[in-house]
Structure formats: structure tokens, C-alpha cells
Amino acid sequence: MLRFFKKKKKSHSSKSERYFQLKIKEVRKETGDTNSLIFEWPDRSFVYEPGQFLTLILPIKGREIRRSYSLCTSPYKNDNPAITVKRVESGIVSNYLNDHMKPGDIFEVMEPAGHFVPELIEGEANKYVMFAAGSGITPIISIIESILAVETKSHCTLVYQNRNENTVIFKERLERLRTQNPGRFEQIHVLSQPNEAWNGYRGRIDQAITSDILMDIAGNKIDRCTYFICGPSGFMATVTDTLADFEVPEKQIHKESFYTGDPKPQPSTEEIPSEQEISVKIHLDGEAYEVTVPSNKTILEAALDQDIDMPFSCQSGLCTACRGKLLNGRIKMDEDDGLSEEEINEGYILNCVSKPTGPGVEIEVG
Numbered sequence: 001m002l003r004f005f006k007k008k009k010k011s012h013s014s015k016s017e018r019y020f021q022l023k024i025k026e027v028r029k030e031t032g033d034t035n036s037l038i039f040e041w042p043d044r045s046f047v048y049e050p051g052q053f054l055t056l057i058l059p060i061k062g063r064e065i066r067r068s069y070s071l072c073t074s075p076y077k078n079d080n081p082a083i084t085v086k087r088v089e090s091g092i093v094s095n096y097l098n099d100h101m102k103p104g105d106i107f108e109v110m111e112p113a114g115h116f117v118p119e120l121i122e123g124e125a126n127k128y129v130m131f132a133a134g135s136g137i138t139p140i141i142s143i144i145e146s147i148l149a150v151e152t153k154s155h156c157t158l159v160y161q162n163r164n165e166n167t168v169i170f171k172e173r174l175e176r177l178r179t180q181n182p183g184r185f186e187q188i189h190v191l192s193q194p195n196e197a198w199n200g201y202r203g204r205i206d207q208a209i210t211s212d213i214l215m216d217i218a219g220n221k222i223d224r225c226t227y228f229i230c231g232p233s234g235f236m237a238t239v240t241d242t243l244a245d246f247e248v249p250e251k252q253i254h255k256e257s258f259y260t261g262d263p264k265p266q267p268s269t270e271e272i273p274s275e276q277e278i279s280v281k282i283h284l285d286g287e288a289y290e291v292t293v294p295s296n297k298t299i300l301e302a303a304l305d306q307d308i309d310m311p312f313s314c315q316s317g318l319c320t321a322c323r324g325k326l327l328n329g330r331i332k333m334d335e336d337d338g339l340s341e342e343e344i345n346e347g348y349i350l351n352c353v354s355k356p357t358g359p360g361v362e363i364e365v366g
């Protein structure tokens with residue numbers, strides 16, 4: 001039996017390992033407001049797992065801007081890694097990537113990261129149910145293709161929410177997957193504003209539609225399936241609440257958030273006397289740095305102010321690019337959605353939303 005384990009986090013990845021130059025091979029239009037960027041394979045050290053994302057570092061209008069994009073390809077199947085970017089109204093990076101990218105363009109990315117990853121075991125026969133909405137399909141299709149390629153006895157159902165038939169990303173690719181994997185992959189589309197001829201589910205995914213679909217596809221085995229969910233926060237909450245009603249154990253539910261819709265978490269001053277500055281020791285790339293963190297800054301902000309080359313992307317506690325391990329002392333984290341319970345118990349923290357609450361804090365990053 002061949003096991004495909006999650007890639008172990010390197011404890012001291014060096015700077016050159018953490019960054020890659022990616023060259024665009026092809027730009028492909030997926031829908032009216034979504035393009036895929038397909039990359040040449042950078043070098044042999046570039047490895048990723050299904051469901052992981054890249055952090056792009058882009059110089060836009062004289063500023064360095066970072067954003068995360070999930071790899072929409074399967075490392076078990078596709079030759080060239082790719083991302084798919086959907087325009088966000090007035091969004092700086094999503095519109096830039098849709099308007100200006102062309103074959104041959106090169107930009108810098110951080111190494112693939114993220115924990116929205118299945119643990120695949122060859123020969124296993126599992127039942128997976130994926131819930132995606134809009135651009136949330138990107139990590140999900142990577143996971144589906146990988147499951148179908150590795151666990152050849154497993155079954156996947158995709159439940160995919162979109163506005164109408166024209167906004168379904170990867171429509172042909174999903175249909176191809178269905179015909180190439182008879183009896184192993186099925187897709188259920190839920191459209192909020194479909195054409196009149198549409199005879200599938202209509203409306204927005206709510207608890208009633210979710211329960212209906214679950215009863216239909218899994219019957220009395222709902223609590224034995226493994227779930228992957230990616231979409232807007234309201235959609236994810238609806239699906240998660242419904243799964244809780246069916247008593248699905250939390251460890252069988254995997255979630256990835258692109259955007260919460262909430263304002264960026266503001267560093268809290270609770271437990272931290274104002275005006276107080278606390279010194280924090282950060283271990284990064286084999287070096288140790290002393291960083292002075294004022295009460296109105298996060299550990300990441302303070303380290304960047306001191307020109308320390310910390311990894312980061314969303315700065316909202318979602319992507320985990322800034323993850324570190326607390327070796328000593330106490331911190332306060334304002335948002336921990338990006339971390340699993342297991343990681344929190346192991347002492348992992350997100351530096352972009354964490355502040356020290358007392359002396360002696362020591363963190364290992366990488």
C-alpha cells in the first residue's frame with residue numbers, strides 16, 4: 001500500500017527555498033470574469049500538494065502587493081501548475097492579473113503553502129463530498145483530480161454554487177472528469193439565477209438544500225464522508241452548520257476561506273498595557289532577531305518595520321503564510337480560523353494577528 005503523506009513543514013527553510021520565479025506559459029479565459037494563468041515548471045524543488053496555494057508578490061503602481069491564489073491543478077496529474085483568478089469589484093490584484101498578464105511574464109511567488117490538503121492513501125475507498133462556490137472551486141478541483149488519480153476506489157461528489165450557467169468555472173473540465181470516471185465522480189450544480197430551461201437546484205445553498213443533497217448522495221452515511229468546503233463565509237457557515245446537525249465529526253470537515261468579508265482584524269490591546277513595548281525573539285532562516293513590538297502592532301508588522309524578511313500574504317489570519325511556532329512566552333491571537341485545532345494545540349500561531357502579552361516570547365518561523 002502506497003501512502004501519500006502531507007508534506008512535512010520544514011523547520012528552517014532558507015529564503016531561496018521559500019521563493020520561486022514563475023513564468024507564464026499560457027493565459028486561458030475560463031469565464032467572462034475569470035482567467036487561468038498556466039506556468040512553466042520553475043525547477044525540481046517546486047513541489048506542492050493538492051489544495052495548496054501560492055502567494056504572488058507583485059509590484060503594482062510602485063508598491064509590493066501580496067495575494068494568495070490556490071493551485072487549481074493536481075500534482076498527480078498535470079504537467080504545469082496553474083492558478084485561476086476571478087475579478088473582485090475594484091480589486092487591485094485580481095483585476096491586474098486578469099487585464100495585464102501574458103505568456104512570458106515572470107513574477108515572484110512564495111513556496112506553495114496551506115493545509116487544505118487531503119491525506120491520500122492508495123487502495124482506500126473513501127467517500128468525499130466537496131462544497132464550492134464561485135472561485136472556491138480552484139483548490140477543490142485540484143483535490144478532486146488528485147483523489148481520482150490516487151485513490152482509485154474512492155468516490156467524489158461536487159456540490160457547486162454559481163450565479164448561472166455562464167459563471168461556472170471549469171465547466172468542460174468537470175464534465176470531462178465525470179465521463180472519464182464513471183461511477184466515481186458526480187457534480188451537482190446549484191444556480192441562483194439560471195436560465196428558464198434549468199432543471200437542477202435553483203437558489204442559494206441554504207440548510208434545506210444542503211440537507212436535501214446530503215440525504216440524496218450519502219443517505220445514512222453522511223457522518224462517515226470526508227468534506228472539503230471553499231467559498232464565501234456565509235456559504236461555508238451554512239454548510240458547516242448543516243454538517244454539525246448531521247453530527248459529522250469536525251476532523252472530517254476541511255475548510256478554506258478566501259475572504260471573510262469582515263474588516264481586517266485589528267490588533268487588540270486587551271491584556272497589553274498601552275505604550276508598552278515588548279521584545280520578541282524570532283528565529284528565521286537560521287538567524288535569531290530581537291523585535292520590539294509596540295502595543296498597537298502585530299508581531300508581523302513590527303518585524304516588517306524592522307526590515308526582517310518575514311513570510312506573509314493575506315495579513316488577515318486566513319492564509320497561514322505567516323505561521324510560526326511559539327517556543328516560549330504568551331501571545332494573544334485575534335483570529336485563528338486558518339489554523340486547525342491540532343496546530344493550535346501544538347503551539348502554532350499566525351504572526352499577522354498575534355501580539356505578545358508579556359516578556360520572553362520566542363517564535364520559530366518557517
Ligand SMILES: Cc1cc2nc3c(=O)[nH]c(=O)nc-3n(C[C@H](O)[C@H](O)[C@H](O)COP(=O)(O)OP(=O)(O)OC[C@H]3O[C@@H](n4cnc5c(N)ncnc54)[C@H](O)[C@@H]3O)c2cc1C
Pocket residue numbers: 053067068069070071083084085086087088089090091092093094095114135138139257258259314318319
Ligand atoms: C488561501 C487563499 C487562497 C485564495 N485563492 C484564490 C483563488 O484561487 N482564486 C481567486 O480568485 N481568489 C483567491 N483568493 C482571494 C485572493 O487572494 C484575493 O483576496 C482576491 O483576488 C481579491 O484581491 P484584490 O487585490 O483584487 O482585492 P482587494 O484590492 O484586496 O479588495 C478590493 C475589495 O474587494 C473586497 N474583497 C477582497 N477579496 C474579496 C473576495 N475574495 N471576494 C469578495 N470581495 C473581496 C475587499 O474587502 C475590498 O473591498 C484566495 C485567498 C486566500 C486567502
Ligand code: FES
Pocket residue numbers: 311312313314315316317318319320321322323338350351352353
Ligand atoms: S499573512 Fe495570511 S495568515 Fe498571516
